[in-house]
Amino acid sequence: MPLEIKPSQALRLWRQVHLDLVRDGQADLSARQTAILLTVYLELPPHTVRGLAQQLGVTKPVITRALDTLGKLGLLTRKRDEQDRRNVVIQRTVAGALAVERLADLVTERAREAGGG
Amino acid sequence: MPLEIKPSQALRLWRQVHLDLVRDGQADLSARQTAILLTVYLELPPHTVRGLAQQLGVTKPVITRALDTLGKLGLLTRKRDEQDRRNVVIQRTVAGALAVERLADLVTERAREAGGG
């Protein structure tokens, strides 16, 4: 069941949600950080720095730094992989799950309002 | 006609579009910059620094700096208001209009794919 949405609706939705995020005083995440956060919470674990770098098409330091920031915000954590101690596994947190859930509700609600255009 | 979308669909859509933006090597815009850009292109002119600051709930320097960056990227321009030379009018550009249009298409297409979940 495809999701029917017109370009004008899409833009209104995109704008309104971003306005909400800014006004709610949420952390001003960049597109990269948002992509990382949602990938960790939507895709099946395990998530590694290298894997994320490949998925986003960016270098590893970009991921490391984004994880620093997102970790500082409490949205996710890192843990050594005990099977292969070279790896670091990125894990979800309660605060991160709440933030993602809040975003989902925000988009859903704004989508309802953005109808008919 | 409201836009029916489930939270899980909303999140998949949000993630996929952000992934596309990152992978396409677009400028890594923050939520604030995106909100400003779309406001200028969706709302009726004229747009001023003060007006944008009020709409976003941020201070004026935040808008000035965002306009510096977005202007450097060619996504919009500033012009003195000749009626009241204290004011600066933010104007759209061809490159900006194209970028916004591309975003609209991106969201629309990904929405189609994000259906059924």
Place this chain on the structure above:
DNA sequence: GGCTAATGATACGGGTCCGTAACGATCGGA
């Protein structure tokens, strides 16, 4: 043990952005 390969983190110089405060330019009315 010694080698290579792979992982994630760090160093570096440079750019951007933050919030607060101050600034110059401009308007409008006394």
Place this chain on the structure above:
DNA sequence: TCCGATCGTTACGGACCCGTATCATTAGCC
């Protein structure tokens, strides 16, 4: 003309992020 109000911008010290190159640690294999 002068003076307060308003506009957008800039200064400041500090924090974050960039891309490239390099690093220490670990794994796996001989």
